[in-house]
Amino acid sequence: MFNASLKEIAAALGARKISSVDLTEQFLDRIGRLNGDLNAFITVDRAKSLAQAREADARIARGDAAPLTGIPIAHKDIFCARGWLTSCGSKMLSNFVSPYDAHVIEQFNRAGAVILGKTNMDEFAMGSSNETSFYGPVKNPWDRAFVPGGSSGGSACAIAARLAPGATGTDTGGSIRQPAALSGITGLKPTYGRVSRYGMVAFASSLDQGGAMGKSAEDVALLLNVMAGFDARDSTSLERSPEDFAGALAQPWAGAAAEQPLAGLRIGVAREHFGAGLAADVAEAVRGALAEFERLGASRVDIELPRSELSVPAYYVIAPAEASSNLSRFDGVRYGYRAPEYRDLLDMYCKTRAQGFGAEVKRRILIGTYVLSHGYYDAYYLKAQRIRRLIAEDFARAFSRCDLIMGPTSPTVAFPLGSKVSDPVQMYLNDIYTIPPNLAGLPAMSLPCGFGAGNLPVGLHVVGDYFSEARMLKVAHHFQRATDWHLRAPKGI
Amino acid sequence: MEWETVIGLEVHAQLSTASKIFSGASTQFGAPPNAQACAVDIALPGVLPVANRGAVERAIRFGLAVNGMSAHNINRRSVFARKNYFYPDLPKGYQISQYELPVVLGGTINIVLRDGEKAVRLTRAHLEEDAGKSLHEDFHGMSGIDLNRAGTPLLEIVSEPDMRSAEEAVAYARALHSLVRWIDICDGNMQEGSFRCDANVSVRPKGAQALGTRREIKNLNSFRFLQQAIEFEARWQIETIQDGGTIVQATVLFDPDTGETRAMRTKEDAHDYRYFPDPDLPPLVVTEATIAEIRASMPELPEQRRRRYMSEFGLSAYDAALLTADRELGEHFEEVVRHSLKEGEPLAGADFKLCANWVINEVSAKLNEENLPAAKAGVGGDTLGHILRRLREGAINAKTAKDLFSEFWSEARESAYARRGGDPRRVDALIESRGLKQMSDEGALEAIVDQVLGANAKSVEEYRSGKQKAFNALIGQAMKATGGKGNPARISEILRRKLAS
Amino acid sequence: MPLSLDEVKRIAYLARIEISESEALRTQGQLNDIFGLIERMQAVDTSAVEPMTHAQGRALRLREDGVTESDQKSLFQSVAPQVEEGLYLVPKVIE
Known part of the structure; x- marks a missing residue:
């Protein structure tokens, strides 16, 4: 079952070949065996998971199962789940048992899915290597001396190591796609507003978006079907009629025939994505994937995204600015960590926050505080917001000429643990390809497209126009029908 | 500086x-x-x-x-x-x-x-x-x-x-x-x-x-x-x-x-x-x-209402402002005005100043005393308006009007302002049953004035030596002799005439 | 424009994060590296560009006025560091 697709698992559950309880126990046992080394999960709770599994089995027996009923799903520890520790990878919330459910958790509960556990992550989703977690780094299952990517590194690792059949993640500047690429799985960040942010601990509110991580585009589509949807409790949630992202995956691109299912698809390729800084092994794998798409009938269009190089500087103003404010609520008053000793109120605040936050989080709070402070707002914050618009306009122009944009997800394959922790700027530049869609609010995904140095996975980055998730998944699905990169599993797993 | x-x-x-x-x-x-x-x-x-x-x-x-x-x-x-x-x-x-x-x-x-x-x-x-x-x-x-x-x-x-x-x-x-x-x-x-x-x-x-x-x-x-x-x-x-x-x-x-x-x-x-x-x-x-x-859902604004009270009702800016200090008070005032009209009298004929004075001096004063909103006024605008109608018609005098108003208000107070005191019909019933009708009969008033002059020689002397106060004392005596029902204007006129002769 | 040590301390104070002298020094270096990256923004003229504050140019959705929440104090306060008589306790607030 560990290598099975969600569809196959659902079929097995439906045919009563396996119960949800058995399935959940198998995954829990596997986590028990492997997690000590991989550190993908912060929390598992056998009793809670099995209680949900039993309910799911009863529901299946009643005959009113939904597609994911009984399937255990791992959730990034950024999603509040009632009764579960929701730490966000931080000491600050290391004692926070959430009193409520995030919208995403409610949706999975409603679908009858089982919460398998809460996955490790960079602290407050700030990081690209999963090394900033209070709970220690996650290891890359392809080579445990390497990072899995971040911030949703625990979820990516759990999928790659077959510790979970599906997982949730969140993506502010690449936090689903970069670990998906580095860990060799498929991950999608939807259009901003598709997935409710209610109950998702905020990092940078105008960029944060929940999304799905799985072994294949098909699995991701099934997960997205559950996650997406309007939620009145999030003022940025989009009111759109429900969509079935999985229903039409196998159908060819509009007007194409079965033998060339992607005929008519125009793939935009930007010169800027293949410039200096892109490792040769990654470039080669991505070019290979583009050739495969051409074999499937797609055509290539050269596009320009001239301002994309400004996305990293703009992002490192906007995201810390919003984060500095979002993280002000962690003050030791109503929940979470409070410093054990302090002189007075001010000292309580300062010590609680100094002790409760890790180095990277503090660094970003300081950047954000500075760029919003008196006298710097215009030069930094407003400037970054203006560049943000230019970047969104670049995409709008590009999408007048192509249907999807493809390129590398990350400039390199996974890097060794510890190799970039002391150099924030190098770490930040990892996100150069993944940041622009967040700034514009566009959907984007990463899918496995080969292997580079050290036999580490390479991810193909696919960016779509607003609300084009179904088309993106269809295109990815056809690629995955023609290739087997996504079926490869790490050795010894 | x-x-x-x-x-x-x-x-x-x-x-x-x-x-x-x-x-x-x-x-x-x-x-x-x-x-x-x-x-x-x-x-x-x-x-x-x-x-x-x-x-x-x-x-x-x-x-x-x-x-x-x-x-x-x-x-x-x-x-x-x-x-x-x-x-x-x-x-x-x-x-x-x-x-x-x-x-x-x-x-x-x-x-x-x-x-x-x-x-x-x-x-x-x-x-x-x-x-x-x-x-x-x-x-x-x-x-x-x-x-x-x-x-x-x-x-x-x-x-x-x-x-x-x-x-x-x-x-x-x-x-x-x-x-x-x-x-x-x-x-x-x-x-x-x-x-x-x-x-x-x-x-x-x-x-x-x-x-x-x-x-x-x-x-x-x-x-x-x-x-x-x-x-x-x-x-x-x-x-x-x-x-x-x-x-x-x-x-x-x-x-x-x-x-x-x-x-x-x-x-x-x-x-x-x-x-x-x-x-x-x-x-x-x-x-x-x-x-x-x-x-479309907005009420008439205080400013608009204030200007209307000044232009249509001829009230002073100050009175108009007092009456529009709160929405219910103005509404109360307008109800008083409507009910103070005599049979068939158009709105324009109303004595706006009289109504305004009553609402400002009597109603507002009591509301303030009791710390009540205008909506809780002890005497309804219809009742007070009716009292003022009878006053304007000469059926009762101002003192009787005030007594009735106070009595009605006390009734409301006794109910802790759960109910209003009095109603227009009771105004008329009380005037009838208690004989509160104003005494305006010339002969009867003259007889009373003669009697008062006879019994108060000292006051008469004082008045004649230039003390205006003494005149008021004489009116007071005459009013008292009518049981408070005398028409004060008539009494004053008769008194003045008799003292001059 | 490089951040001075005093500025690092000032923003740490604004953000209510205690910072030692040595941390401030180390942080100063890192922040200046990061601002070196951020300063690249200044190369492009954006004077005619409207700032983009939200990912979607939508209008605020309004909720109908009505009470939808009930008292969950005991649940919420079960995760609080210090409470008494229903109140969250903090070191004395002086005005």
Whole structure:
């Protein structure tokens, strides 16, 4: 079952070949065996998971199962789940048992899915290597001396190591796609507003978006079907009629025939994505994937995204600015960590926050505080917001000429643990390809497209126009029908 | 040197919504601590704000009301920003407040003073959320935080520095207080903090153009304190300057016990609130359709009503202002006018001045005495109007009218104002049954006057030696002799005639 | 424009994060590296561009006024560091 697709698992559950309880126990046992080394999960709770599994089995027996009923799903520890520790990878919330459910958790509960556990992550989703977690780094299952990517590194690792059949993640500047690429799985960040942010601990509110991580585009589509949807409790949630992202995956691109299912698809390729800084092994794998798409009938269009190089500087103003404010609520008053000793109120605040936050989080709070402070707002914050618009306009122009944009997800394959922790700027530049869609609010995904140095996975980055998730998944699905990169599993797993 | 005080007010009016501005928790006053602080109000990780239509509509009502119903001062697009600072009663570490683009920009409040009218310009009015409360009772040396008030909708109404005395500031605050209740956006309960004033006060030599350095007096929750605080503060500033000192910009608190203002403990950091647009809340867009709908639901405004009372009813500006100080009082007055009309008499024939005097002197006085809203007046407008009708018809005299009014009011008081006292039919029934009908019969009155003159030779002598007071005493005696029912005008005339002969 | 050590301390204070002298020094270096990256923004003229504050140019959705929340104090306060008589306790607040 560990290598099975969600569809196959659902079929097995439906045919009563396996119960949800058995399935959940198998995954829990596997986590028990492997997690000590991989550190993908912060929390598992056998009793809670099995209680949900039993309910799911009863529901299946009643005959009113939904597609994911009984399937255990791992959730990034950024999603509040009632009764579960929701730490966000931080000491600050290391004692926070959430009193409520995030919208995403409610949706999975409603679908009858089982919460398998809460996955490790960079602290407050700030990081690209999963090394900033209070709970220690996650290891890359392809080579445990390497990072899995971040911030949703625990979820990516759990999928790659077959510790979970599906997982949730969140993506502010690449936090689903970069670990998906580095860990060799498929991950999608939807259009901003598709997935409710209610109950998702905020990092940078105008960029944060929940999304799905799985072994294949098909699995991701099934997960997205559950996650997406309007939620009145999030003022940025989009009111759109429900969509079935999985229903039409196998159908060819509009007007194409079965033998060339992607005929008519125009793939935009930007010169800027293949410039200096892109490792040769990654470039080669991505070019290979583009050739495969051409074999499937797609055509290539050269596009320009001239301002994309400004996305990293703009992002490192906007995201810390919003984060500095979002993280002000962690003050030791109503929940979470409070410093054990302090002189007075001010000292309580300062010590609680100094002790409760890790180095990277503090660094970003300081950047954000500075760029919003008196006298710097215009030069930094407003400037970054203006560049943000230019970047969104670049995409709008590009999408007048192509249907999807493809390129590398990350400039390199996974890097060794510890190799970039002391150099924030190098770490930040990892996100150069993944940041622009967040700034514009566009959907984007990463899918496995080969292997580079050290036999580490390479991810193909696919960016779509607003609300084009179904088309993106269809295109990815056809690629995955023609290739087997996504079926490869790490050795010894 | 003559000094001039310059005052601008910032008023926080709590909007009368059922739920909070960004959450579905109740705004009701007086709940047990934190019972009305929901996940959003206590800022649990991951929660998000959703704006309350009721709060937005109330802000628009206010904007229309201070701009003669024109919507030119309503920003079609306004922005909620975050004001960042740490305080235990501020759960998110930021307050959501409109900053650069408020929902209302500009407007006017007209105030009426004894010596004329004055227009006070409004700078802006913006929506924001209230903070919680720190309770300083001692919990082993710690403070307790109650977040029930956190997230309560406020409209912060900022005036230009257009006021020149404490009286003007109080008149402005009263006019604003009346207006927000008039248009149903705030209950105006000052004890519960629903209407709080901050006063920016500075002084300058009379005739100077430049403004002096201002100090802001925070959280004045009664008109009396507002008056006292401004008076003290202005005097203190003038004395400080005269003594060679300078005014340093500061936030000060008013101590009602000493009647003095004192500077607050200065925060160690210069405030740097790091305002920026709240990414959780897209811009607030107000459509023409929304404005039209709200405009259609608005009552006649105090200003319009005041002008109508002056032009149609011929009332003085001062009386008109008193009668429009609150919406129900004006409605009560108009009911009195309608019922004071004689059979078939058109509205234009009414004695507006008489009705106004009764409402201002009798009804208002009793309402104030009993601390009641006009809607709870002990005697209904129909009843009082009917009494005044009988008075105008000459059926009763003013004293009888007052006696009836007082008697009816006492009945209402006995019911704790659950019921009104009297009714028009009982007015007539009592006049009949108690024989209260005014004595206007010439012969009978002459006989009574003769009798009074005979029995009060001393007063007659005094009157003749020039003491006017003695005349009043004689009238009093004559009225007494009629059992209070005599027509005072007739008695006076007869008396005057007889004394002259 | 490089951040001075005093500025680093000032923003740490604004953000209510205690910072030692040595941390401030180390942080100063890192922040200046990061601002070196951020300063690249200044190369492009954006004077005619409207700032983009939200990912979607939508208007605020409004909720109907009504009470939808009930008292969950005991649940919420079960995760609080210090409470008494329904109040969150903090070191004395002085005005």
